[in-house]
Amino acid sequence: MNVPTMADMMAQGKQPEVLFWVGAAGSYDDRAKKITRSFVKILHQANVDFAVLGTEESSTGDAAKRAGNEFLFQMQAMTNIEILNAYEVKTIVTCDPHSFNTFKNEYPSLGGNYKVYHHTQYINKLIADGRLTIEGENLKGKRLTYHDPCYLGRANDVYETPRDLIRRLGVKPTEMKRHKSTALCCGAGGAQMFKEPEKGDLDINVLRTKDALETNPEIIATGCPYCNTMMTDGVKFHLKEDQIVVKDIAELIAEANNL
Amino acid sequence: MEKYVSNIFFAVILVAGIGYFVMNVRKLIRNIKLGKDVDRSDRKPERWKNMAKIALGQYKMVRRPVSGILHVVVYVGFILINMEVLEIVIDGLFGTHRIFSKPLGSFYGFLIGNFEVLAFLVLVAVIIFWFRRNIEKVKRFWNKEMEGWPKNDGNIILYFEIVLMTLFLVMNATDTHFQEAGMGNVISQFIAPWFDGYSTEALHTIERTAWWLHIIGILAFLNYLYYSKHLHILLAFPNTYFANLKPKGQLTNLESVTNEVKMMMDPDADPYAMPADGAEEEVPEKFGASDVTDLNWVQLMNSYTCTECGRCTSSCPANLTGKKLSPRKIMMDTRDRLEEVGKNIDANEGEFKPDGKQLLDDYISREELWACTSCNACVQECPIGIDPLSIIMDMRRYLVMEESAAPQELNMMMTNIENNGAPWQYSQMDRLNWKDE
Incomplete structure (x- = not known):
């Protein structure tokens, strides 16, 4: 895949229109890497002049902040801001709602001011600007339900953008009983992704997947690599992995467009 | 007569x-007013509007x-x-x-x-x-x-x-x-x-x-x-x-931490510099909250405002799956402890006498704090703008920054971020490997 880095760009004296922030999950997690590659294919199809930081990218510090380690968060944030500002980055797009949230809301007061897009917003913009179209035949008629990531939904009130994209896929979308502002968390937020759950009688992802199963879907769509992991595990718990796939919206668009 | x-x-x-x-x-x-200061004097028209809509207009009740x-x-x-x-x-x-x-x-x-x-x-x-x-x-x-x-x-x-x-x-x-x-x-x-x-x-x-x-x-x-x-x-x-008007996903950036991090990252800073006059007597600010007086006054007002309807708890993913955490209990505990502190002050002629107790452990357990997914469902559901999540986060900050008492797995996650810039133990040099896989 042709994925230029900011360093390459700078060496050629070029400034890309957008920085794609891949994030830790998107870089290292095998499942999330597929989302990353799907999104890059979309960027390629729309002829977006983008770059990544590559080995210069480091944790946003979001997970540390939610775990209570403000020191580590601010160390990470200030290091990242130094690099981003050195490359004169103006616009950032990311597939991770947690990175999206922290860049958009928590970096500015530390000196990092960027126009920040979640990838669903960016894809929507590409469509609005006439740079991308979605054919939609491959997924026609499939039953789909969308799980709202907390850090996109309640945290930043982005509910309609991902749904706008889903409607373009020609699928049959059904809402879970808890959706948009009442959506149930997948269980990964607040640094729970990196620890065992506290004592209880059920795992949160099992409960959330049950919400999804009630809509009898073929596809559970989401817009967050961590939600993706949790929902995939939940589908496995309910022994439904033969009938239901968990996909990121970027993957669905890539699939619709035969990318 | x-x-x-x-x-x-x-x-x-x-x-x-x-x-x-x-x-x-x-x-x-x-x-x-025992709470710390927090500035909520901005965006007045929006604040009046919220009060009219949410308190007077009962807008969120009918959800x-x-x-x-x-x-x-x-x-x-x-x-x-x-x-x-x-x-x-x-x-x-x-x-x-x-x-x-x-x-x-x-x-x-x-x-x-x-x-x-x-x-x-x-x-x-x-x-x-x-x-x-x-x-x-x-x-x-x-x-x-x-x-x-x-x-x-x-x-x-x-x-x-x-x-x-x-x-x-x-x-x-x-x-x-x-x-x-x-x-x-x-x-x-x-x-x-x-x-x-x-x-x-x-x-x-x-x-x-x-x-x-x-x-x-x-x-x-x-x-x-x-x-x-x-x-x-x-x-x-x-x-x-006085409720928070910022996006619900935005946590505050602790200013006291910012100052220290800036010092650490400043190549011109002199680590052996003599402290400024009077600085020796200054008690360094406590990070996060272990008692009600470490919280801000809006959080304390929140606790008095809570009417224990439980909409927060009934939408909390942790509570719904049988964990100990209940956002309503966080608010009730905060109020109970604040009342206790208040009575202590009344009994001791306006001075608080240490009573060997605090909000952490004596009221709110660590298990509750670590069960939170920070999903904001409790904040969203509260019909009158109470924010239990901010208290949970402030208490986590105390646990991690003052006591280094995070769960073991989270310590590993944080060590990884420090060492290789990712929550997992992968080399930063492998960050771009996905493009060729």
Whole structure:
């Protein structure tokens, strides 16, 4: 895949229109890497002049902040801001709602001011600007339900953008009983992704997947690599992995467009 | 002189009732001010709008239609029927009877008629509330933190309302002049026949008794507020005004940390520099919160505002899956500890004497704090803008930055971020490997 880095760009004296922030999950997690590659294919199809930081990218510090380690968060944030500002980055797009949230809301007061897009917003913009179209035949008629990531939904009130994209896929979308502002968390937020759950009688992802199963879907769509992991595990718990796939919206668009 | 006994008696209970309430309100304000400063003086038009919409307009209540609409009935009834109190006060102080009936004429009948209808509706709504709590046993009223006093408190409020509304209607029903005038006795005309055959004197006595009990009940209710979960009828207004207006996903960046991190990253900073004059005596600021005085005043006001409805807890993913965490309990604990600190200050002539207790561990356990997914469902659901998540996060900050007491797996995650810039143990040099896989 042709994925230029900011360093390459700078060496050629070029400034890309957008920085794609891949994030830790998107870089290292095998499942999330597929989302990353799907999104890059979309960027390629729309002829977006983008770059990544590559080995210069480091944790946003979001997970540390939610775990209570403000020191580590601010160390990470200030290091990242130094690099981003050195490359004169103006616009950032990311597939991770947690990175999206922290860049958009928590970096500015530390000196990092960027126009920040979640990838669903960016894809929507590409469509609005006439740079991308979605054919939609491959997924026609499939039953789909969308799980709202907390850090996109309640945290930043982005509910309609991902749904706008889903409607373009020609699928049959059904809402879970808890959706948009009442959506149930997948269980990964607040640094729970990196620890065992506290004592209880059920795992949160099992409960959330049950919400999804009630809509009898073929596809559970989401817009967050961590939600993706949790929902995939939940589908496995309910022994439904033969009938239901968990996909990121970027993957669905890539699939619709035969990318 | 004897003529004025009841007027004087009325004046005394009125002054005592209001006076005691004002005293408690001052205590309440003092306790809230024990919190740290936080600036909520910006975006005033938006704040007024929120207050109008959420507190006055009950906008978020009706997200749950049944309890929401019933609540609107009680709320509207409460506000409008209390206009009648003005007349009661004047009558009581000056020995008049229904002072407004003459000057207002038929409009008076119209007003009282509406109050009667509202009183009846409030009565119905409150009985349904009682039924939901005690017979239907709606789950959110039966969580663990509701055992004992909180459960009784909820019912006492309902009994208060039932008694006050009944007294209001009985008072009207036994007021012979009012019934004879036939103006505004929309509901009480159906109660009046219950008293058929009573002598005029007996009726008068019942009417007077109901009148007195009604005003005494109102004053008692007013003073009960401070000791109950019911302060929201007043605090919902400032609470929605001062609520956080930033995106719910935005956590504060601790300024004290920013200063230290900047120092650490500044290549020109001299690590061996002598501290500035007087800096040695300065106690370094505590990071995060282990007690109520480490929280900010909005968080403390939140705790007094909470009416323990449990909408937060009933939407909390951790609570729904059997974890110990209940956002409502976080607010109840904060208030209980704050009350304890307040009483300590009262008992020690205005100084807090360390009592060997704190909010952390003595009220809120670590297990509760670590169960939170920071999903903001509790913040979203609160009908009056309370933010339990901010307290959880401040307490996590204390645990991690002051006590290094994060769960082992989280320590590993943080070590990885420090060492290789990712929550997992992968080399930063492998960050771009995905492009060739």
